[in-house]
Amino acid sequence: GFAGYMKFSPNGRKLAFADNQNGKVFLFDFDNSTGTVSNKYLLAQNNSNYGLSFSPDNSKLYSTTSNGATGTLVQFDMCAGDTTAITASNTLIAAFDGFAVPPRPRGNAMQIAPDGNIYVARSGQDTIGIIKNPNSLNPIYIANGLSVGNGTSHMGLPNFVESYFNEPTMPLGFIGVDDSI
Numbered sequence: 001g002f003a004g005y006m007k008f009s010p011n012g013r014k015l016a017f018a019d020n021q022n023g024k025v026f027l028f029d030f031d032n033s034t035g036t037v038s039n040k041y042l043l044a045q046n047n048s049n050y051g052l053s054f055s056p057d058n059s060k061l062y063s064t065t066s067n068g069a070t071g072t073l074v075q076f077d078m079c080a081g082d083t084t085a086i087t088a089s090n091t092l093i094a095a096f097d098g099f100a101v102p103p104r105p106r107g108n109a110m111q112i113a114p115d116g117n118i119y120v121a122r123s124g125q126d127t128i129g130i131i132k133n134p135n136s137l138n139p140i141y142i143a144n145g146l147s148v149g150n151g152t153s154h155m156g157l158p159n160f161v162e163s164y165f166n167e168p169t170m171p172l173g174f175i176g177v178d179d180s181i
Contacts, residue, residue, distance in 0.1 A: 009054040018049040053110035055134040064108040071096040094141040109157040
């Protein structure tokens with residue numbers, strides 16, 4: 001019966017988990033070469049945590065929370081220092097009214113898009129929010145950022161590996177390439 005997102009940082013070094021039932025956000029170290037998850041740390045404890053997204057450059061972590069009919073979007077600075085400093089960096093980016101869709105509070109999923117922005121589901125609304133400049137300590141949140149036309153946004157967005165949007169890098173000096181060309 002747990003609900004909430006689990007996200008890997010785009011560089012594959014961190015893992016965050018939102019435990020909606022117990023109102024917690026956990027942060028872990030992750031070794032993407034072995035699959036080892038280690039160093040569990042309680043990053044936040046609120047009424048209800050649901051959505052998560054790391055910024056494209058891995059420097060920020062965003063989380064959505066809800067408390068009855070209100071909710072928040074917060075940012076953690078992953079470059080603040082140790083886990084205590086990261087927790088202390090918790091900054092309110094936006095507060096939501098009318099956050100709940102009866103009969104219970106709903107979360108707001110988040111997803112990085114190819115344009116580098118983070119899109120935020122808005123339960124019961126006809127728009128999706130946008131976090132512009134998500135790598136910044138001062139991002140811009142646009143609540144009515146993208147119309148869903150005649151539809152309604154709900155609590156989820158497609159969940160996939162966000163590093164998919166990272167530009168591929170080509171190593172210098174390809175094997176078998178003639179340098180004289």
